[in-house]
Amino acid sequence: MNLSKTISKDQCYHCGTDCASKEVHIEEKIFCCDGCKMVYQVLDANGMDSYYRLASNPGTNMAGAFEVKNEADATRFSYLDDPNTVTRLIDFTNGEVSSITLDIPAIHCASCIWLLENLRKLQRGILGAKVNFMKRKLAITWQNSETTLKDVVALLASIGYEPELNLDTIQNKQSFFSGSQKEWLKLGYAGFAFGNIMLFSFPEYLATAPLGQGFNWVFGGLNLILAIPILLFSGVDYLKSGWAAIRQGKVNLDVPISIGMLALFFRSAVEILFQLGPGYMDSFAGLIFLLLIGRWVQRKTTDHLAFDRDYRSYFPISTTRISQDGKEEHINIDHLKQGDMIYVRNKELIPADALLLDNEALIDYSFVSGEADALTIKKGSMVFAGGRVVGKSTQFVVEKTADAGYLTQLWNDAAFDKKDKEQRVQNFADRISAPFTLVVMGIALVAGGYWTAAADWGKGLEVVTAVLIIACPCALALSAPFTFGSAINVLARNGFYIKNARIFENLSRINTAVFDKTGTLTSMRDSIIKQDLRVELSQKEWSMVYQLAMQSTHPLSAKLGSWLNEQHQKLLLIELTEIEEQTGKGLCAKLGESSVKLGSLSYLREELVANVPAKESKHTAVHLAINGRYAGCFKFSSKVREGMRNLLNELKKDIRLFVLSGDSNRDAAIFSDHFGKDDMHFGKSPQQKLAFIKELQSDGSKVLMVGDGLNDAGALVQSDFGLALTEKVTAFSPASDGIIDAKRLLDLGTFIRFSQKALIVVYLSFGISLTYNIIGISFAVQGLLSPLVSAILMPVSSLTIIAFTTTVVSQLAKRMKI
Amino acid sequence: MEILFLLIAFSLTLALIFLGGFYWAVKNKQYEDSYSPSVRILFDDLDPVSKKDATSTTITSTKNNKEEA
Numbered sequence: 001m002n003l004s005k006t007i008s009k010d011q012c013y014h015c016g017t018d019c020a021s022k023e024v025h026i027e028e029k030i031f032c033c034d035g036c037k038m039v040y041q042v043l044d045a046n047g048m049d050s051y052y053r054l055a056s057n058p059g060t061n062m063a064g065a066f067e068v069k070n071e072a073d074a075t076r077f078s079y080l081d082d083p084n085t086v087t088r089l090i091d092f093t094n095g096e097v098s099s100i101t102l103d104i105p106a107i108h109c110a111s112c113i114w115l116l117e118n119l120r121k122l123q124r125g126i127l128g129a130k131v132n133f134m135k136r137k138l139a140i141t142w143q144n145s146e147t148t149l150k151d152v153v154a155l156l157a158s159i160g161y162e163p164e165l166n167l168d169t170i171q172n173k174q175s176f177f178s179g180s181q182k183e184w185l186k187l188g189y190a191g192f193a194f195g196n197i198m199l200f201s202f203p204e205y206l207a208t209a210p211l212g213q214g215f216n217w218v219f220g221g222l223n224l225i226l227a228i229p230i231l232l233f234s235g236v237d238y239l240k241s242g243w244a245a246i247r248q249g250k251v252n253l254d255v256p257i258s259i260g261m262l263a264l265f266f267r268s269a270v271e272i273l274f275q276l277g278p279g280y281m282d283s284f285a286g287l288i289f290l291l292l293i294g295r296w297v298q299r300k301t302t303d304h305l306a307f308d309r310d311y312r313s314y315f316p317i318s319t320t321r322i323s324q325d326g327k328e329e330h331i332n333i334d335h336l337k338q339g340d341m342i343y344v345r346n347k348e349l350i351p352a353d354a355l356l357l358d359n360e361a362l363i364d365y366s367f368v369s370g371e372a373d374a375l376t377i378k379k380g381s382m383v384f385a386g387g388r389v390v391g392k393s394t395q396f397v398v399e400k401t402a403d404a405g406y407l408t409q410l411w412n413d414a415a416f417d418k419k420d421k422e423q424r425v426q427n428f429a430d431r432i433s434a435p436f437t438l439v440v441m442g443i444a445l446v447a448g449g450y451w452t453a454a455a456d457w458g459k460g461l462e463v464v465t466a467v468l469i470i471a472c473p474c475a476l477a478l479s480a481p482f483t484f485g486s487a488i489n490v491l492a493r494n495g496f497y498i499k500n501a502r503i504f505e506n507l508s509r510i511n512t513a514v515f516d517k518t519g520t521l522t523s524m525r526d527s528i529i530k531q532d533l534r535v536e537l538s539q540k541e542w543s544m545v546y547q548l549a550m551q552s553t554h555p556l557s558a559k560l561g562s563w564l565n566e567q568h569q570k571l572l573l574i575e576l577t578e579i580e581e582q583t584g585k586g587l588c589a590k591l592g593e594s595s596v597k598l599g600s601l602s603y604l605r606e607e608l609v610a611n612v613p614a615k616e617s618k619h620t621a622v623h624l625a626i627n628g629r630y631a632g633c634f635k636f637s638s639k640v641r642e643g644m645r646n647l648l649n650e651l652k653k654d655i656r657l658f659v660l661s662g663d664s665n666r667d668a669a670i671f672s673d674h675f676g677k678d679d680m681h682f683g684k685s686p687q688q689k690l691a692f693i694k695e696l697q698s699d700g701s702k703v704l705m706v707g708d709g710l711n712d713a714g715a716l717v718q719s720d721f722g723l724a725l726t727e728k729v730t731a732f733s734p735a736s737d738g739i740i741d742a743k744r745l746l747d748l749g750t751f752i753r754f755s756q757k758a759l760i761v762v763y764l765s766f767g768i769s770l771t772y773n774i775i776g777i778s779f780a781v782q783g784l785l786s787p788l789v790s791a792i793l794m795p796v797s798s799l800t801i802i803a804f805t806t807t808v809v810s811q812l813a814k815r816m817k818i
Numbered sequence: 819m820e821i822l823f824l825l826i827a828f829s830l831t832l833a834l835i836f837l838g839g840f841y842w843a844v845k846n847k848q849y850e851d852s853y854s855p856s857v858r859i860l861f862d863d864l865d866p867v868s869k870k871d872a873t874s875t876t877i878t879s880t881k882n883n884k885e886e887a
Contacts (some may be wrong), residue, residue, distance in 0.1 A: 054857070110857040117858070133854040177850050184844045192837045196830065218823065222830070 014040050015160075016057025035062025039159050043115070046122055051115045058111030060160030075345075077157070079318040079330040080150035088170050088332070089317075090149065091139075097127065099141040100149065101176045102163035104156070107136045116161060123147055123155050132176055138163070139176050167333055167402070168312035183299070187292045190234040193226045194285035198791075201282040205788050213275075220272035223281040231265050235288040251434040253477055259437070260472020261287065267465040280469060283790045287474050290798045294478040297485040298501045307499040308735050310416075311408050311710060314367075314386070319344065319351045322395070333402050345393045346553060352385045353405040354396035361394040362554060362584040363387040367709045369662045369686070372518045372527075372638060373620050374555050376584030386710060391553045391583050410686045410714050416735075427505050428762065429480050440471040440777075447781040459783060466785040470776035475769030475797040480505070480762050483805040487758040490813040495741030496751050503737045506720045507752065508759035509702045513651060514693065514715065516707035517661035517682075520725050521671065522638035523742075529563045533624070533632030541626055543572040544596045548589050551579050556622050557587075557598065560634055586623075597625040604630065619666060638667045643746040648674040650749040656701070660689055662711045690714030706748075710734050747818070754816055761808050765801050772797035 010019050013029040014036035024031040031037040039062055043051050051058060079085055087093075090100045107116070113131045116138050120126040125146025130139045138161075142152060156163055200219045231239075242258035245251060264287065268279030306313070320343040321331040328343060333351045336342070341357070344350055350363070356377050364374040368386035377383055383396065385405035402408065410416075444467040452460030484501035491498060498504055515521050537545070542564065549561035565571065574591055581587035586599015588607065597607055601623055604612050609625040619635040651657060658679045659671060665682035681692060693715045696703050705712065705719035708726065713734040716722030724736035725745060733739055740748070776793050779785045843849065 054860075110860075113854050113857055114861055117861070131854050132851045134851045177847055181844050181847070181849070184849050185841065188840045188844065189837070192833060192840070196833055199829070200826075212819070215819075215822070218826065222826070 011057060012036050012059075012061075013052065014057065014059035015061040016059075017061050033062060035160075038062070042122070042159065048115065048118065048121060051111045054111040054114050055109040058109050058115075060106045062160055077150045077154050079316075080148070080153060082318065082330045082332075085170070085318055085330065085332055086149050089165075089173075091173070093144070096145065097141060097143055098149070099139060101173075102138045102140065102153075102156070102165075103136065103169065104138050104161050104163050105136055106161050107131060107133060107138070112161070115159070119152075119155070122159070123151065126152065130176075135176070137176050164313075165317055166313050167315040167317060168309070170317050170332065171312060171334065180299070183292075183296070186234040186237075187289075187296055190230055190285065190289040190292050193230050193234075194282070194289040197223050197226055197282045197285045201278060201787070201791065204278040205791070216275060216278070220275075220279060223279060224269055224272050227265060227268070227281045227284055230285055230288050231261070234292060235261055238288075238291065251437055253429045253433045253473065255433060256437045256440060256471070256473050257291070257477055259440075259468055260474075263465045263468035264472070267469065278787050280787050280790050283469070283787070283794050286791070286795050286798075287472060290474060290795070291477060294481040298481040307737070307739065309732065310411055310713070310735055311386070314349075314710060314732055315351055315402065316349055319348075336398050336401055338398055338400065340398045342396050342398060343393060344389045344396060346389060346391060348389055350383055350385055350387045350389065350396065352398045352402045353400040354383055354385075354398050356381050356383055357395040357397055360583050360585075362390040364390050364555065366518055367711070369709075369711050371663050372522070374584070390555060410690070413687070413690060413714060416714075416717055427480065427502065428759075428766070429476065432766075436473065436476075440467065443471075443777060443781065444468055450781075451783060463781065463783050466780035466783070467777055470780045470785055470790060470793065471773050472794075473769065473773070474794060475772060475801045476766060478798055479765035479769060479801050479805055482802050483758055483762045483765065483809055486806050486809040487755065487813075490809065490818060491751060491754070494747065494751070494818050495744035496738065496747075497740070498738045499736075503721065504755065505759060505762075506702065506737070507704070508755040510655065510704040510721055510752070512656045512658070512696055512701040513704040513706065514658040514660050514696070514719070516705075516709065516712050516715075517659055517667065517671075518638070518663050519708040520706055521640060521644055521659065522667070523641045527559060527636050528639045529560065530635045530637070531632070532621075532635055535626070535629075535631050537626070537631070539570065540572060540574070540591075541594075541596070542568050543574050544576065544589070544591055544594070544626075545598065545624060546571050547574055547576050548579070548587060548596050548598055551576070551589070552581055552587050552598075554584065556620070556636060559636070560598075560622055563634075594627055598622055637670065640670060641742075641745070645674065647746050647749055651752075655704075655752075658696075660684055660692055660705075660715065662686070662689070686711045686714050690718045693718040704752075706740075706745075708733070750816060750818060754812065754818060757812050757816075758809060761805055761812070764808075765805050768804060769797055769801055772800070 010022075010030065011017065012019055012032035014031055017032040017036075019030050019032045022030050024034060024037050026037065026040065029040070031040065036059060039059060040052075043049060086098075090098050092099045104116070106112070113133060116131050117129050119129045119140070125143045127141045127143055129141070131137070132139070138156075140152060142149075153163060153165070200223055203215065203219065238254045238261065239258050241252065242254035245255055261284070264280050264284040268281045268284060271277040271279040272281075315333055318330045318332045319336070320328050321336070322341040322343055323329055331340070336352050342351070342354065356379055359379050361377050361383070362374045363377055363383055365371050365384070365387045366374075367388070368384070374390050382399065385400075385402060385408065400406075444464045447467055448460040448464035450460075451463045481501050484504040488498045488501060488504060498507070546561060546564040546568070549557045549564060552558070576589035576591055576596075579587065579589040582599075582603065586597060586603035586607075588595060588597040588599075590596075597604060597609060599607075599622065601612060601616060604623055604625050607625070609628055609630055611630040612623075612625075613630070619637060621633040621635045623633040624631045648657060652674065656679075657675055659675050659681065661680075661682050662684055663682060665680070668680055668682065671680060684692065689712060693703055693705060697718075697720070702721075703719040704721045704723060705715045706723045706725060707716055708724060712724075716724060716734055716736045721738065722736040723738045723740055724733035725740055725742050726733045727742045772793065776785070776790075776797075779789055779793075848855075
């Protein structure tokens with residue numbers, strides 16, 4: 001660890017973001033924004049600058065946090081004042097001391113651990129804090145008389161470590177530990193037994209003369225005793241899985257493994273008990289040990305990412321209800337009832353399907369339905385849970401509870417049954433299991449029959465078990481976990497996280513890709529604005545338009561404001577008067593004698609503006625009137641994500657591409673270069689998206705779905721590989737098989753090619769392990785299989801596979817420069 | 819050769835002790851987080867402020883929040 005860190009010139013001292021200017025600074029330390037500077041000041045004042053010495057630029061980017069703090073922070077966490085909420089969240093309390101486990105996705109380095117575990121220095125009353133880095137969790141204990149949960153959470157948020165608190169965290173309590181202890185013990189015991197059994201078997205292999213009877217009993221007996229827990233504890237999952245498959249009339253890879261295991265164990269037990277030979281317990285222990293290592297490789301991937309999130313992780317814990325006597329109170333969302341009056345503030349989520357009580361409201365549905373523009377809703381209309389209120393606070397009356405809403409209905413679809421998806425995945429290994437098992441059984445029976453005829457049934461039985469033992473597909477079972485496991489690690493380094501090795505194969509096989517539009521093909525944040533003006537505007541008039549646009553919280557207005565600011569260098573600082581806004585429609589203001597109005601066409605008409613065109617334009621547009629005359633409009637069109645066109649051209653070569661959007665088809669033109677006219681589908685509801693994927697799959701297509709919002713959740717689950725796109729990997733993303741950092745989406749083509757090559761590596765290693773099997777079987781059918789041959793052949797084949805797959809995958813990654 | 823029986827007993831006992839140690843470590847949740855302990859051990863050396871100083875300079879902003887709410 002480098003404790004004498006040099007400050008790089010143009011990176012934010014706190015978060016490492018490249019700074020555009022050196023405006024925000026303290027002495028020689030530059031910050032990218034006031035938020036970062038403030039966190040630094042807080043830590044510095046408390047003598048906690050070690051934070052910056054443990055790792056370079058360890059902080060979370062706080063841009064924007066500074067403004068938010070002043071307005072809303074006082075009320076943002078006030079729902080944590082409600083004792084009912086607190087009781088449901090905390091792990092433990094005895095009245096004086098309480099503790100809680102919080103999910104903090106921002107934890108990423110040694111400095112984070114240090115800062116969080118020294119929280120007591122920042123706030124009196126915090127008794128202790130412990131980080132579980134692997135799971136990104138923080139367990140905090142505090143004294144109730146000194147501080148509250150709300151203060152603790154507000155403190156964490158203020159230093160850039162805001163915990164995840166949502167409907168899901170309150171319904172399913174966080175656990176500080178992963179609960180993988182049993183798996184560790186299984187692996188540990190198998191390793192222990194393998195080592196000892198091997199030692200006890202050595203004398204037999206090395207002895208030039210037969211060992212004494214006493215030794216045989218001791219070694220054999222100890223081997224048998226050590227092996228029993230391997231069968232009943234360490235390896236029992238394979239037996240269970242194999243048996244479950246057989247009962248369903250299927251054969252998976254665990255079936256031949258189980259047959260091999262049982263043959264090994266019982267043949268060895270019989271040999272030991274009847275003093276017929278030393279038995280194969282070393283092969284048995286080695287087999288289970290290696291298999292468990294394979295499972296461990298598969299498991300240790302991405303513990304801190306959540307792939308199974310549903311709408312509950314998107315909804316907040318509580319909302320403001322207006323009680324009968326008109327008072328505001330916090331209520332947990334899962335306690336909301338039909339008829340409750342609720343109060344939703346700017347940028348807050350509507351927690352349940354509800355009717356609007358105010359005259360008008362502006363609702364942003366982009367995340368839940370894919371519609372890019374906010375909608376204006378009139379009094380008495382239904383609004384759906386998941387929409388976000390834009391602008392002023394609004395009152396609603398609840399119609400349906402949160403889990404019965406229009407949006408959440410989607411989660412009742414059969415596609416969301418997790419087990420079902422796991423079973424639908426038919427891997428190469430599963431597919432060859434049935435023929436493999438049949439062939440091995442066939443060989444065993446034929447060879448057994450031959451030897452029974454040639455010698456006696458004892459020899460026949462010996463040959464049958466020998467074939468079953470040596471054909472046990474240990475190496476086969478290891479090739480997929482190790483290949484895909486290391487491929488998953490390579491991709492994770494590149495910002496592409498895959499749920500598990502089982503699902504990886506689906507990515508290699510896709511031949512159809514379906515893209516969501518809003519937020520995926522187009523970037524949510526920026527859009528292209530074209531001005532279509534009938535008159536030249538003076539410098540003063542431009543300034544008026546800019547100032548007016550900045551007055552409104554309407555998303556279009558805000559976008560227009562920042563665009564104008566970029567376009568015009570010398571905007572004048574002026575004070576507008578008589579500013580009036582009609583939510584969702586438009587606004588007007590005056591400067592001396594001149595007036596300026598911005599809004600929809602109908603708004604300008606209502607305001608009696610002259611020369612307003614009769615026809616609505618096809619584009620989303622904001623119209624402008626100056627001094628009571630129509631002056632033109634600003635047209636908005638979605639901007640295709642940068643580099644997206646290259647990616648689409650690359651993918652088009654061997655993958656069929658579709659667009660599937662919840663938005664209207666006004667942007668269809670900008671994608672016509674890449675998608676056929678019939679391959680673009682607009683205005684689809686989440687349910688229809690799911691159905692569309694199903695339809696594609698019905699004629700055998702393997703579908704990759706790329707989406708980002710809750711409206712894609714159904715399609716992501718139904719598809720063969722659901723890929724959720726996210727600007728911040730730890731931020732909310734709907735349930736999926738993979739999560740990709742938006743910055744790396746452009747490399748998707750490379751990633752898919754890499755996955756296809758990884759599949760070829762699996763085929764090759766299957767070939768290698770089959771070769772080993774054939775060699776082994778050729779010994780076995782001749783009745784020549786000795787414990788020594790088995791003890792050498794089985795580990796060697798498995799180790800070859802492990803070495804082969806991991807080196808080839810890392811070479812591949814190097815060659816493809818990922 | 820009979821000495822081997824004794825040696826086997828010794829080696830197996832030793833191995834069982836190690837197995838017991840492993841069991842304890844797993845149950846003690848040492849396999850839960852393999853990263854933080856490795857950095858936590860370094861924290862003691864870089865604590866320039868004594869506990870007393872630190873608690874007297876708590877942040878005031880969070881206190882204010884509480885009063886407003």
